Amino acid sequence: MKDMKDTTIVVIGGLSGIGRATAELAAAAGARVIAAGRRTPPADLPPSITTAHVDIGDDASVARLFEGIGPFDHLVLTAGPVIGSARLADLDIDDAIAAFNIKFFGQMRAARHALGNIRRGGSITLTSGLLARKAAPGALVKASMNAATEIMAKTLAKELAPLRVNVVSPGMVETGMWGEMSEADRKAMAARAGANLPVGRVGQGQDLAQAYLMLMQNGFITGSVVDVDGGGLL
Numbered sequence: 664m665k666d667m668k669d670t671t672i673v674v675i676g677g678l679s680g681i682g683r684a685t686a687e688l689a690a691a692a693g694a695r696v697i698a699a700g701r702r703t704p705p706a707d708l709p710p711s712i713t714t715a716h717v718d719i720g721d722d723a724s725v726a727r728l729f730e731g732i733g734p735f736d737h738l739v740l741t742a743g744p745v746i747g748s749a750r751l752a753d754l755d756i757d758d759a760i761a762a763f764n765i766k767f768f769g770q771m772r773a774a775r776h777a778l779g780n781i782r783r784g785g786s787i788t789l790t791s792g793l794l795a796r797k798a799a800p801g802a803l804v805k806a807s808m809n810a811a812t813e814i815m816a817k818t819l820a821k822e823l824a825p826l827r828v829n830v831v832s833p834g835m836v837e838t839g840m841w842g843e844m845s846e847a848d849r850k851a852m853a854a855r856a857g858a859n860l861p862v863g864r865v866g867q868g869q870d871l872a873q874a875y876l877m878l879m880q881n882g883f884i885t886g887s888v889v890d891v892d893g894g895g896l897l
């Protein structure tokens with residue numbers, strides 16, 4: 664792991680799951696880390712991680728976050744809504760719009776407001792998801808907002824160059840994104856889903872965190888989507 668001393672990173676969505684794992688790995692590599700989100704920060708976060716409140720669905724809240732932070736090097740966006748599956752006939756369009764407002768427009772909003780803060784040599788890493796390129800009945804909203812995220816990143820990689828913009832696309836990762844369920848149900852779901860993957864298990868936050876760190880550190884990667892899915896897209 665490269666030393667990230669003298670590097671400041673901001674992780675929106677950094678108070679849980681994949682974002683938290685990324686914040687912790689970057690902090691372990693020596694980075695100054697600001698983890699932002701809506702929830703009360705977990706008490707067991709390493710003390711080297713500073714926390715901040717932001718609602719990525721609210722333009723004023725996102726603007727306030729970056730005004731308060733000042734210059735930094737890398738922006739990581741992992742905030743996303745918990746949404747279920749619905750086929751078109753059962754879809755509530757207002758729910759779909761609300762999900763897009765967090766996942767797609769939230770990432771666009773954060774990138775927009777962070778522009779003036781990110782130092783030369785820095786990067787933005789967005790998050791999509793396997794369904795962006797794997798059509799499945801009932802996945803219309805997730806697939807659409809993740810696919811839109813991927814083309815947003817590629818467009819911004821050209822438009823904002825030399826600032827680098829990339830995407831991590833997770834497959835099934837054991838986090839709160841799976842919704843409320845008992846520990847036993849979560850483990851059973853992980854075992855079932857993992858058995859169908861080439862690597863024989865679902866992902867953990869740390870598997871994903873390594874990809875975000877690589878994209879921050881490798882100055883030759885931009886406009887890329889990195890699939891971290893245990894082979895789920897195959």
Ligand SMILES: NC(=O)c1ccc[n+]([C@@H]2O[C@H](COP(=O)([O-])OP(=O)(O)OC[C@H]3O[C@@H](n4cnc5c(N)ncnc54)[C@H](OP(=O)(O)O)[C@@H]3O)[C@@H](O)[C@H]2O)c1
Pocket residue numbers: 675676677678679680681682699700701702703717718719720741742743744765766790791792793832833834835836837838839840841
């Ligand atoms: N886990 C998977 O299997 C999987 C698969 C494909 C893609 N992904 C993507 O990976 C990313 C990270 O998800 P995760 O698995 O790490 O789940 P997670 O632990 O639920 O992380 C999502 C984070 O987003 C935050 N968030 C939601 N709405 C927000 C808002 N309006 N403003 C600020 N923060 C907000 C949540 O915090 P609050 O609830 O406190 O707001 C939470 O901390 C998401 O984009 C997700 O779509 C995950």
